[in-house]
Amino acid sequence: MEYDYLPLQKKKDVHNKCCGGKFWCIKDICGIICAILTWLLIIYAEFVVMVIILLPTINTFYSSVNMVIFQMLTFLAFASHLQTMFTDPGAVPKGNATKEKIQQMGFREGQIILKCPRCCSIKPDRAHHCSVCQRCIKKMDHHCPWVNNCVGENNQKYFVLFTFYIAGISLQSLFLCIHQFTTCVRQEWRECSTFSPPATVVFLLFLTFEALLFAIFTAVMLGTQLQAIWNDETGIEQLKKEEARWVKNSKWKSIRAVFGRFSIAWFSPFTSPPNAKIKLDSYLYSV
Template identity: 85%
Template sequence: MDYEYMPFQREKDIHNKCWGGKFWCIKDICGIICAVLTWLLIIYAEFVVMAVILIPSINTVYSSLNMIIFQTLAFLAFASHLRTMFTDPGAVPKGNATKEMIKQMGLREGQVIFKCARCCSIKPDRAHHCSVCQRCIRKMDHHCPWVNNCVGENNQKYFVLFTFTTCVRQEWRECSTFSPPATVVLLLFLTFEALLFAIFTAVMLGTQLQAIWNDETGIEQLKKEEARWVRNSKWKSVQAVFGRFSIAWFSPFTSPPNAKMKLESYLYSV
């Protein structure tokens, strides 16, 4: 179904905001611990790979190239994780299901709207309520504790980039020629971390790409919901997340298409 967007003045809601309301931030202890743990694992891998593997052999062209690529992937993974974590995933304005707001929508006779009983919001099609974020999220795929946020319409691109760069990053690790016990322990733990991250990110990357390709979120797949929306073609579905094909696809510093418009406060007519 088509949405009709109408701006309205939303009451101040700071539940999911931090740093003076400048950033989206979920105040969930479990999610914060998981996100910090992810950062620590990235930093640990940086330390071991750089100090034990690459820097001691920096005199070779291969090691120098390897270090540049590894550092670039690490930076992109970290940046993508931060963008996923601190980007509004597509939250529906809270508490806007009032008689006044519904009246302003100018509904046609027989037109139906959906309201969320938990956050009192006018609920657009394909939106789902997240009990952690305490909001309805447009095209919500799932809530991921490792990024302490929902993966939805506005940050799915960043989540895909995070899983992609983290997965590819595992390929640029090599064995060390050093054999002191401490180094062996560090490398064994690094190998375990690499396998864990590689499996997790590969699975998440695969599921996200499948969801985008089929224009069906993870929640919609699990609930086996009947599609009340017109499915995009596979290429249109990819473009809806990443935009037209360009180098910006691989940058966590470019926003998804129409993200600025969708981050504004709107009423939704379904």
């Protein structure tokens, strides 16, 4: 029974893949709805900030600078979200607990090999099984419905950037809303917006609530992620209070393991994390 999964390895692993296996994607209806809702909320913020707040005074230095900053943050937030969503977080191949693969790993007779009974895989150290992705994920931190994916070894950088840029958008939106309210009150709502005063108030109030909510939420998530990276301990390991069976990296090495050497590329969702660049045989793990 231990080696009944050999036929699975003779086929290309296309589980959780789309577009002919080019992209990683989780077909979870809840996650898809949350991801679409995320995009809609960003688009709403874009609409209110651009159409109601900035465009009426496009020729001023204040509007021009804020427009450039907001557009840049929005683009980077979208890119980070898509990268987090469509990047393999570090999934262990399904059904790789075969006799041949175990022999390749060179284990001594009687040595303990950890296997996942749910995805029939040789389980690497610090990997956890995700019931939504239906895979074991290397250095799994948590499964996030807002990105419809697990946050793991290969996409944690993108998730951190996503929370960072959404927090930036939220704080800027909050500042712009407060400034717009005070400006409209001083002008007694004359030439304050292309919309009527009641409609303008409704748009601004909803954006203020959205910005405040997401500023708090993403700031907490960002802080949690940075703390986990700093301490070289994933969210699941902290939650389960697992005893460290691995040699913990120093704090600086832990950061470099996620972001790479310090450079402007730290803030780019278009540069791959260091672990994603290392082409290792995904079957050969020491556990």
